[in-house]
Amino acid sequence: MIPRRCWAIRRDLSAFQDGELPVKARVAVQEHLRECPACAVEARELRELGDALRAARVTGG
Amino acid sequence: MSQVRAIGVGLFAGREPRLKARAPEHGALGWYTEMSEPQAAGEAAVKRAPALSWADVGSREAALVRLCAAGDEGACAQLVETHQRMVFHLAWHLLGDQDEALDLSQDVFLSVFRTIGRFRGQSALRTWIYRIVINQARNRHRWWRRRHRGDQVSLDEHLAKHGDFPALTDAAAPDRVLGRKEQAARLWAALGRLPFEQRTAVVLREIDGLSYEEIAGSLGVAVGTVKSRLTRAREALRNQLKEARAS
Numbered sequence: 689m690i691p692r693r694c695w696a697i698r699r700d701l702s703a704f705q706d707g708e709l710p711v712k713a714r715v716a717v718q719e720h721l722r723e724c725p726a727c728a729v730e731a732r733e734l735r736e737l738g739d740a741l742r743a744a745r746v747t748g749g
Numbered sequence: 750m751s752q753v754r755a756i757g758v759g760l761f762a763g764r765e766p767r768l769k770a771r772a773p774e775h776g777a778l779g780w781y782t783e784m785s786e787p788q789a790a791g792e793a794a795v796k797r798a799p800a801l802s803w804a805d806v807g808s809r810e811a812a813l814v815r816l817c818a819a820g821d822e823g824a825c826a827q828l829v830e831t832h833q834r835m836v837f838h839l840a841w842h843l844l845g846d847q848d849e850a851l852d853l854s855q856d857v858f859l860s861v862f863r864t865i866g867r868f869r870g871q872s873a874l875r876t877w878i879y880r881i882v883i884n885q886a887r888n889r890h891r892w893w894r895r896r897h898r899g900d901q902v903s904l905d906e907h908l909a910k911h912g913d914f915p916a917l918t919d920a921a922a923p924d925r926v927l928g929r930k931e932q933a934a935r936l937w938a939a940l941g942r943l944p945f946e947q948r949t950a951v952v953l954r955e956i957d958g959l960s961y962e963e964i965a966g967s968l969g970v971a972v973g974t975v976k977s978r979l980t981r982a983r984e985a986l987r988n989q990l991k992e993a994r995a996s
Contacts, residue, residue, distance in 0.1 A: 699980065701980075702979050702980040703976050706954060706979070708976065733987060737983060737986060737990075738955050740929075740933070740936055741940075741951065741955040742955060742956060743933060744933035744936045745956045746841050746847075747838070
C-alpha cells in the first residue's frame, strides 16, 4: 500500500525531473525524496528511462 | 519553381519532388493549394499555450518568413537547410520508419511553403513547423495502425531498418553494448505501443528537449495536458520495460 503522501509526490515526479515544477512543489519533492527510499527509487528509474530514450534516439539520415 | 528546388537540397537531394508545378496564375505558391491544412490537435484543449506576436519572433526569422512567403528561392532553401534535420528526425521518431519519415519530411516542407504566408509569428517558426510535422505524422500513424496492427519488430529487423544506435556504440564493453542495444530495441517497441499523443510528448521532451510550453504550443494543448501525458507515457513505458525484462 503506497502512502497518500507518496502518491502525491509520484504524480509530480515526471515534471520534477523535467524541471517544470514551481519552486514550492519542487522543494517539497526534493525533501520527500531525501526521506523516502521508495520514491527515490521511482525518481531514479524515471531518470534512467530518460537516459535510455536519449541513448536510443536515431541520428542517421 | 523555387520551393520545389528548395526541397531538393540536403536530405532530399536526389529525391523526386512529388508535386508538379501548376499554372502560373496560381502564383509562386500555386503547387501547394491542393495540400491539406495543418489540423488542430485531436484532443480538445481546455487552455491553449499563450500566443506570441511578431514582436516575439526574432527579426531575422520574421524576415526569412516574409521572403519565403514572397517565393524567394534562397530564403526557401535556407529555411529547409535550417529545419530539415529536425523535421526528419522528429518524423522518424514519431513514425519509427526512416523511409516514411523522409517522405513525410517532403510533405511537411510543401505544407510549410503553402501556408507560410499565413504565419504571423503566433509561435516560434520552429514550433510552428513542429506542429505541421506532428499533424502529418498523426495522420500517417492512423493509416499505418489500421494496416499493421499487431506487427512486432525484432531487434534484428529494427537494426536493419534503423542502423546502429550511435550513442550506444562507443567506450563500453561489447556485452554491455549488446545489452543496451536490446534495451533500445525494447524501448522503440514500447514507444510504438503508446498512444500517438503520449509518444509525441515523450519524443518532444526526452529527445528534442522541448519545454512543456513549447510542447504545448506544438500540440495545441494546455501545459497541464502535456504534464499528464508525460506522466502517463513514462509510467506505461516503465511498465512495458519491466514486463519485457520479466518475460
